[in-house]
Amino acid sequence: MGIRRKTYLEAAMDKGYSRRDFMKLGAMMTAFMGLESSMIGQVTKAMEKATRIPIIWLHGQECTCCSESFIRSSHPLVADILLDLVSLDYTETLMAPSGYQAEKSLHDTMTNFHGKYLLCVEGSIPTKEEGVYCCIGGKTFESIVEEAAEGAKAIVAWGSCASNGCVQSAKPNPTGATPIHEIIKGKPIINVPGCPPIAEVMAGVVVHLLTFDRIPELDRLHRPKAFYSRRVHDTCYRRPNYDAGLFVESFDDENAKKGYCLYKMGCKGPVTYNACGVIRWNNGVSFPIQSGHPCIGCSEENFWDNGGFYKRLPNFPGFGIESNAYKVGLGLGIATGVGVAAHAVVTNIRKRKLIADGECEQTNVES
Amino acid sequence: MYKYARIEKTLMHPKYVWQLPVRFYHWINALVVVILGVTGFIIGNPPGITTVSEASLGYWFGTVRFIHFVAAYVFFFNFLFRLYWGFVGNKFAKWKNFIPYTKAHWVDMWDVLKVDIFQVECSKNPNLGHNALASFTYFLTFIVFLLQTLTGFGIYAAMSPSWFPQLFAWIPSVLGGDIATRQIHHILMWFFVLFAIVHVYLVFYHDYIEKNGVTSSMIGGWKFQDKDKVEREKD
Ligand code: SF4
Ligand code: SF4
Numbered sequence: 160m161g162i163r164r165k166t167y168l169e170a171a172m173d174k175g176y177s178r179r180d181f182m183k184l185g186a187m188m189t190a191f192m193g194l195e196s197s198m199i200g201q202v203t204k205a206m207e208k209a210t211r212i213p214i215i216w217l218h219g220q221e222c223t224c225c226s227e228s229f230i231r232s233s234h235p236l237v238a239d240i241l242l243d244l245v246s247l248d249y250t251e252t253l254m255a256p257s258g259y260q261a262e263k264s265l266h267d268t269m270t271n272f273h274g275k276y277l278l279c280v281e282g283s284i285p286t287k288e289e290g291v292y293c294c295i296g297g298k299t300f301e302s303i304v305e306e307a308a309e310g311a312k313a314i315v316a317w318g319s320c321a322s323n324g325c326v327q328s329a330k331p332n333p334t335g336a337t338p339i340h341e342i343i344k345g346k347p348i349i350n351v352p353g354c355p356p357i358a359e360v361m362a363g364v365v366v367h368l369l370t371f372d373r374i375p376e377l378d379r380l381h382r383p384k385a386f387y388s389r390r391v392h393d394t395c396y397r398r399p400n401y402d403a404g405l406f407v408e409s410f411d412d413e414n415a416k417k418g419y420c421l422y423k424m425g426c427k428g429p430v431t432y433n434a435c436g437v438i439r440w441n442n443g444v445s446f447p448i449q450s451g452h453p454c455i456g457c458s459e460e461n462f463w464d465n466g467g468f469y470k471r472l473p474n475f476p477g478f479g480i481e482s483n484a485y486k487v488g489l490g491l492g493i494a495t496g497v498g499v500a501a502h503a504v505v506t507n508i509r510k511r512k513l514i515a516d517g518e519c520e521q522t523n524v525e526s
Numbered sequence: 527m528y529k530y531a532r533i534e535k536t537l538m539h540p541k542y543v544w545q546l547p548v549r550f551y552h553w554i555n556a557l558v559v560v561i562l563g564v565t566g567f568i569i570g571n572p573p574g575i576t577t578v579s580e581a582s583l584g585y586w587f588g589t590v591r592f593i594h595f596v597a598a599y600v601f602f603f604n605f606l607f608r609l610y611w612g613f614v615g616n617k618f619a620k621w622k623n624f625i626p627y628t629k630a631h632w633v634d635m636w637d638v639l640k641v642d643i644f645q646v647e648c649s650k651n652p653n654l655g656h657n658a659l660a661s662f663t664y665f666l667t668f669i670v671f672l673l674q675t676l677t678g679f680g681i682y683a684a685m686s687p688s689w690f691p692q693l694f695a696w697i698p699s700v701l702g703g704d705i706a707t708r709q710i711h712h713i714l715m716w717f718f719v720l721f722a723i724v725h726v727y728l729v730f731y732h733d734y735i736e737k738n739g740v741t742s743s744m745i746g747g748w749k750f751q752d753k754d755k756v757e758r759e760k761d
Contacts (some may be wrong), residue, residue, distance in 0.1 A: 459703045460706075
């Protein structure tokens, strides 16, 4: 208690950034959060005044691509200010201390800032075999998250792993990988899905938390509405090709060269809620569809189990790898047609009498 | 000679069975289901028609989707109307016909199976309205209608901010995302195809066997019944 933490501005100045850089960051963050430009002042002011929120950033069952994405956000200050600024008090991947000191720092943050710190969780929680599949410092990840969640002000679930299980929860989910919101109850949880999520989206979520001191508006799946309310399809620059019925038929055809819509190549843009079409990746350079690859729906629940990345329709459960609703349906349709034809033939034999003169009498096939 | 045998023996008595709203419902439904099925197929797997080279010059796929959505609205409200008519319509239209909550209904269903499907018995008592098995099938159909509406408007909700589709916006989150919802929508579509095959066939079948004018009854509303039987019923 009583430890004075620096404000974001102070921290940035210490790092050698100018006030001008800081103002730019404020403007950028305002734009990312989808706020009006008149809010720039408020956001910047809040970042100037607010003292750094203590952050505990835990890593569970994951590949760290979320962290990798975060440290590559477009404004140098984002990584610097947010990682440093938000002052990661504990994060296995990036913090300097290790071993006993690291655990101590985690413990200190939890006790000194009880009820005030933000808990970020990257990766899912394995629950099978009592959670042995992910242990850190001799404790299961599940118990670490539970312990850290207890005193957290809010929880951010980074990436698809933490928000919906991602690849390790794909069938048959050998480790019982479980997203955070299914284990931790009674705390505000913000899901930021994506494999990984876009760096600016991650930054936007954190800045929102620290400028307004409350969680951003969320949708039914606890995702921030500012970034996940629209489908990739709705912001995709290839959309006019979709509406005009101009589709790529194979990756090496003329249509692919012309940049037609990737719908028939299995693009999941129409069923995926993410901001890739707007914010894009790597400083806004590009995003999968722009590089000619269909969206694989990485921010959607079960995107690994929903059939191939290059097929629009998922496999039909129980009918083999190459089956889909269309093929199974067609088979059933043919079977029904055959059944109906057979019934018609039998009717003409067995109900001959009835048809001929209305006599209620069955005619057996033998007679 | 045989053609007239039945008429000679029995007098056919016309009975007004399907009221005008029921007939309207039926044909509107038939029309929009066909439209929905065809456009749905095209949307699910669009043909490679490339008549223009610039996206700004064409919009055919958008039009197909538009037709699908308009038809979906018609389908849904027509369906709602039919549910309403199940409460205010005549005895053949009443909701009670459709839900097998009595033992008698299940017994009747078994009879229909024996007479018409397996053909091991002959009919003692052809029905005037829907037969027991048919009404139960329609009950299942209504459930599929409902599911198809929920999943369809559920995935449509993301495309329209207006209040009506927004009522369905919660559905994909319950079913595990838009991908899963879309898959269910596709699977259920096949129910309509199978239903149509069997339905049309059985209409022919009943008209052929029972000679009760079932096909035209959905246009004019009248069915025919043995005069003997009508008299028997009166007693
Ligand atoms: S959410 Fe998916 S992407 Fe992020 S760390 Fe996990 S595997 Fe990598
Ligand atoms: S490429 Fe994908 S996201 Fe873009 S318009 Fe086509 S289907 Fe939609």
